[in-house]
Amino acid sequence: MNEIQDKWDEILEYLKIEHCVTDVSFKTWLLPLKVYSVDDNLITISIDDKMIGPDSKNFISRKYGVPLKVAISEIMNHNYNIEFVLKSQLKPANTATESDKKKNSTNNNSCSFLNPRYTFDTFVVGANNNLAHAASLAVAESPAEIYNPLFIYGGVGLGKTHLMHSIAHYILEQNPQSKVMYVTSEKFTNELIESIRNVNTTPTEFREKYRNIDVLLIDDIQFIIGKESTQEEFFHTFNTLHESKKQIIISSDKPPKDILTLEERLRSRFEWGLTVDIQQPDYETRMAILKKKEELDGLQIDNEVMKYIATNIKSNIRELEGALTKIVALSRLKKKEVNVTLAEEALKDLISPEDKKQVTPELIIDVIAEHFNITSADIYSVNKSRNIAFPRQIAMYLSRKLTDYSLAEIGKLLGNRDHTTVLHGIDKVEKTMKKDLTLQNTIDVLNKKINP
Numbered sequence: 001m002n003e004i005q006d007k008w009d010e011i012l013e014y015l016k017i018e019h020c021v022t023d024v025s026f027k028t029w030l031l032p033l034k035v036y037s038v039d040d041n042l043i044t045i046s047i048d049d050k051m052i053g054p055d056s057k058n059f060i061s062r063k064y065g066v067p068l069k070v071a072i073s074e075i076m077n078h079n080y081n082i083e084f085v086l087k088s089q090l091k092p093a094n095t096a097t098e099s100d101k102k103k104n105s106t107n108n109n110s111c112s113f114l115n116p117r118y119t120f121d122t123f124v125v126g127a128n129n130n131l132a133h134a135a136s137l138a139v140a141e142s143p144a145e146i147y148n149p150l151f152i153y154g155g156v157g158l159g160k161t162h163l164m165h166s167i168a169h170y171i172l173e174q175n176p177q178s179k180v181m182y183v184t185s186e187k188f189t190n191e192l193i194e195s196i197r198n199v200n201t202t203p204t205e206f207r208e209k210y211r212n213i214d215v216l217l218i219d220d221i222q223f224i225i226g227k228e229s230t231q232e233e234f235f236h237t238f239n240t241l242h243e244s245k246k247q248i249i250i251s252s253d254k255p256p257k258d259i260l261t262l263e264e265r266l267r268s269r270f271e272w273g274l275t276v277d278i279q280q281p282d283y284e285t286r287m288a289i290l291k292k293k294e295e296l297d298g299l300q301i302d303n304e305v306m307k308y309i310a311t312n313i314k315s316n317i318r319e320l321e322g323a324l325t326k327i328v329a330l331s332r333l334k335k336k337e338v339n340v341t342l343a344e345e346a347l348k349d350l351i352s353p354e355d356k357k358q359v360t361p362e363l364i365i366d367v368i369a370e371h372f373n374i375t376s377a378d379i380y381s382v383n384k385s386r387n388i389a390f391p392r393q394i395a396m397y398l399s400r401k402l403t404d405y406s407l408a409e410i411g412k413l414l415g416n417r418d419h420t421t422v423l424h425g426i427d428k429v430e431k432t433m434k435k436d437l438t439l440q441n442t443i444d445v446l447n448k449k450i451n452p
């Protein structure tokens with residue numbers, strides 16, 4: 001096992017060169033593969049399905065199964081059989097290799113969550129985002145030298161987080177020692193609240209964590225609006241980092257001048273560097289983004305279907321990508337080929353004539369799933385593990401608060417549960433919120449995401 005693990009990077013590198021795998025595909029498909037176990041002649045390889053989706057297993061074994069076997073045999077001088085398993089189906093204790101564990105412990109304070117798919121290579125540049133892209137790349141190449149802070153703003157789902165993660169990946173690739181911290185403003189607020197209450201950390205530790213770094217990326221700053229102590233703390237964090245010539249990158253849904261309730265001293269600081277925006281993509285860019293997703297997901301979709309999606313979904317790239325995923329899922333479910341008729345059926349709820357989004361439990365569930373980094377299917381399922389059960393209870397609570405659905409209807413939607421289960425879920429969230437300020441903050445953020 002150890003021998004194979006030691007040579008794993010070499011095996012992947014061999015495969016990359018021998019099969020002319022592009023950098024993007026290599027990062028997306030091969031780097032997340034880890035040796036889980038070696039039993040006699042069988043190597044079990046885990047796939048990080050949370051990062052690249054459960055469908056990736058078929059694709060990876062079809063496309064890379066044989067080349068990987070050959071690469072192992074070349075480097076190890078021995079023939080092994082291989083099998084792929086999804087990481088989510090493994091016991092947590094077994095999933096991390098020793099080197100993973102080491103990496104996690106040393107990187108604890110930096111980028112605990114960076115999506116490996118969000119890199120400059122996978123970011124499609126169009127007229128709507130070329131300035132934001134160029135500024136982000138410039139900052140990634142020369143942190144704290146040109147634009148400090150870099151302030152990126154734009155509407156929902158237009159690529160702000162993707163660009164921020166790209167900057168973080170790039171800086172870490174160039175300089176792995178660099179202390180890069182990516183955080184949402186919600187997490188920043190929650191950690192501050194916890195530190196004030198001495199839960200998990202103290203105020204001094206909190207300050208040290210955020211002030212002793214080289215690069216701070218703070219996403220969705222609009223969620224600290226109206227939170228006075230968070231604004232105050234962030235003001236001091238900003239000053240300390242800026243004075244010591246550390247790079248700060250901020251994202252928001254609006255430019256600083258339009259964030260009306262933002263304290264003046266923070267607003268003026270946000271405008272010290274460069275402010276760039278991301279607009280809605282034009283038709284050509286939407287097509288290019290769909291093509292990129294098709295390539296990354298190993299799909300082959302009829303061009304007419306791509307045109308149908310790009311013509312009808314204009315304002316949100318997350319929805320554009322989601323539309324493609326929905327069509328593919330429906331085609332698999334119904335065992336029908338992907339064509340425009342199927343696309344019309346799959347997207348009938350998404351493409352509404354008034355183009356006005358209604359708040360429904362389904363929308364609430366999608367937002368919650370994305371927020372907690374689980375899937376909507378998890379929330380609908382019968383899975384009772386805590387990391388899913390609690391977001392499900394939040395879905396019950398918000399569905400009741402924000403829609404006209406009855407307890408029974410919400411229960412039916414959420415895995416055919418009884419109305420008393422829903423009532424219990426709502427009660428649990430309400431009671432927890434009374435004593436837990438971080439949950440109050442999270443619910444507040446979710447509310448704003450659902451009703452931007």
Ligand SMILES: Nc1ncnc2c1ncn2[C@@H]1O[C@H](COP(=O)(O)OP(=O)(O)OP(=O)(O)O)[C@@H](O)[C@H]1O
Binds near residue numbers: 253
């Ligand atoms: N130019 C692009 N090229 C490729 N993919 C993109 C591009 N812009 C956005 N995406 C994809 O669209 C999805 C949504 O993007 P992202 O999460 O970065 O948006 P956001 O602006 O941060 O949204 P929010 O306002 O909800 O925080 C992601 O899957 C991202 O990879």
